[in-house]
Amino acid sequence: MMQLPSHRALQHIAIQAEGMRNPRWTSLSLELRRMILQSLANVLTSKELPIAIYASVSKEWQSLFEPLLWQKLTFRPWISKSNFQGFREAIRSPQRSLIKTISLYLRMEEYLCHRCLREVGGQHTLIERERVLFENLEELLSILALWTEDIPKSGISLELNGILAPNAGDRKWVSKRGRRRCVHRRSPAVLDLSAEIRSINSVVRKQGPVEVVPSITAISISPTISWSCSSILLFHLRDSFPCLQQLDFEQQLGTTQTFQQAIGNRAAFLIADRVPSLQRLSIWESRSKLISEAQSQSDSEEANGPAAVLQTAVPTSFHLKELAITYVIDARDFFSHFNFLISSGEASPSCMLERLVLSCQLGRLPVSPIEVDCLLVAASQAAACMPYLKILEVWSPGIGEGFLFRYEVRESEINLTMAATWQFDIMAWQYGRGYKTLRAWEEVASRHTYRRFNCAIESIDAVALPKLYSICRGLKSDEFIRRWRSC
Template structure:
């Protein structure tokens, strides 16, 4: 420290800032940066500012939150990630559906998954509800606090499903942990020998899995639904969720497969997160069609009646893949009532993304942006694509503040995108423009009436609209998932969280490297 003290204060400050900014999460030393704050008083404010911007908790760490989160540290906090850890399981149940009866038979002393989940959520909300808004500086009031929820078992990655992002040591926790060459993924694959894994009991043969050999029950093991128990006591008295005013963002990422029951989400949004400004919900398509239908019916009511009036940004994403949902890739159609249900509440939003959960043509019975449509597919007739783009243009005529809209689709062998963009300050920026891009190139031009429909929007005045048709530079045989289409979106950050986007891109890379 004597050599350190001889350095000018400006140089010391620059070094500390560089160390703090260059830090990346290390699963072998998850609390490595925390130690820097304990070196001396000079180092403490620099590193505490970073250490307490984002907290990752499990149920065992919630009880200590009030003790170590002083008022000063609360003002630094921007993101709380609650990753609830369910009990581990072994091969006696890994091929059976995750339900309460199975859990009780496995261990009579074990709390149910719903109990574990409920207790953790209740505890955290109770603590956060005490952090009243007036305690926070103006910066905090403007930015708010993000709450992230996820549920997993450490055993999820050890049986049929070997996804890296299911592992407790997954190193990509936030945007600055990401790299450009998937180094952690490659190292893990080499370490575990996934390319040559031979485990027929878990449907692995010479490093590959046949979707038809994976049982429905093994999929349901990792894709259960968690419900928050609303009762206060064994007598069955229900209690209302605590009102958490400081939470302005709710994030549920696709990293974990389990769902939160729609009824529990509804209760959260209606009773607790009353000041929510944005909600990003990345879920997974259920492997049981009847359960998926029940989820969508319940979600319709959530969209119609339970979105907070403060909400200004909504992002919905329904994930699927070839192993879990082989039937999804032979034909899929979103339920019409979801698109219609979303159109009305979306009118109070500033940004909206709805990917693979609703259908654009249903949504345009009323309103707006980036949306997926199964009509953007090379085998679909040009007339249907034309009708969709005309409907979107007619809807855009009633959106005087619209700056960007993207309708897109992607999957095995295809990717397509229609984009409209207009800068609000039209005096100093180019004319509005519509773009059509697809993997099937220039074979489908934009019809003249579509171009005229978009050019004649009343918000354009006499300026008209530019038109661009281009090919997505990837051969159809090398397109394995929707990831390629997402790369071409200008509203990409509205569709997926950055870490989720990275995971999707890696999954595409893996599929291409196997062919």
């Protein structure tokens, strides 16, 4: 494999090669030069290194590196508002067809209670945060609305990212007793949520309707953008994205109050339900072990949030092609409600899902084989009503422990895989206790004629799971469920 020099050395080479006056470079064959430039381009894009200096070396270098400059445009409005003005002029350029991703960075104020890991702040803080998000998003969309011709076939992906203010998001370790006694933990969250919703409504009414932007086909929300703020705001703006096909939400659990997260989650599913063009939805909640312990002690009124989300999420899944939910809804609850809607006739028996990825709490799975069977039987009943299903994955995260189940339809075979950190009695599962489960999945697979059915039970080394989400590396849908690797 060719060893490339360091970034500083590459900069020196680029400057020396300016004008193609470097005889060592021009003496190389055209094919070899293209190979070197392509290798350099791969390094620059993978490590997100600056590309502009290489595009200015010569026409040969410009032809390769200039398209890379246009593929992803990043805006940081708090640094310079002229970025938007320059983009307004560039949108008339022929190079606009090269744009694939637009990343909007916002400087977000965030106040975090170090005792209970909840976000606190006055109504002024909420209004200011949502005003910044809405105004910058509105200005960007007003420019993109001018783009009505030569839109790339794949559309444009919009990334909403945030940079927290100094000293924001600093989490200190606090004992469980200290978290229970925190005044923010005992106070209801509805007041803050009501203020947030009112502030969003007031901002939207004040600014007026937003332009329709058909070029946006994918939206991704990073963990640093407020979950409830972004999802409720996008619900207001849903009519501005008539061609939206993909929506990714990611949230670091603990940065907002639990009830606010439930409302934000529900709003995300409502967006999916109200946008007919949407085909792919991914919702990820990342949590640390400390935050998981704090979350398990949530107040009873906050525990009603997931039930409302469940009643919205499951009906929405029927018209999606791809759906991934992490932590927001447990796989057991999803399959149970899905099967209830089918059996009661409240939902159409036809489901468009091709890919479904769900997480579930380990609970008693390691010590109760019956619970494993109940989970997989419920999953098979749901899969039987998904005629287009190509891959179904259910996984449980953990440090030193984990569980993974996969049903995958391939071109010539259908693979059923179950893996865990604990030992399964394979003979008992295939011919005894788990016989009913296996037969249920064989019946699901029987609709695909002339394809071989394979079943495998594997063991996961506990040492290979040093982090909470290490098991994600074993998922075929890892890239789908986690867009922002900072989680």
